[in-house]
Amino acid sequence: MKCLFCFSTDFVVPHDNYQPQHGEMVKCANCGKLNDFDSMMRVVEKEGEEFIKKEADKIAKEFEKKLKKSLKF
């Protein structure tokens, strides 16, 4: 997923096992703006709705990995 404002894929997370939930706001680590998780998911879905449905779980896991990486600066 990408920041809706600057398209960065780095996000600020409160702890290691953080998994964004529907309705949550996720802070961009690059520009510091708050992204609505549902809005980001909709952007992702636009890029390939059918594909995304099948890959949603995988993408969520990859997002989690990216979040973990972003903690290891």
Ligand SMILES: [Zn+2]
């Ligand atoms: Zn940003």
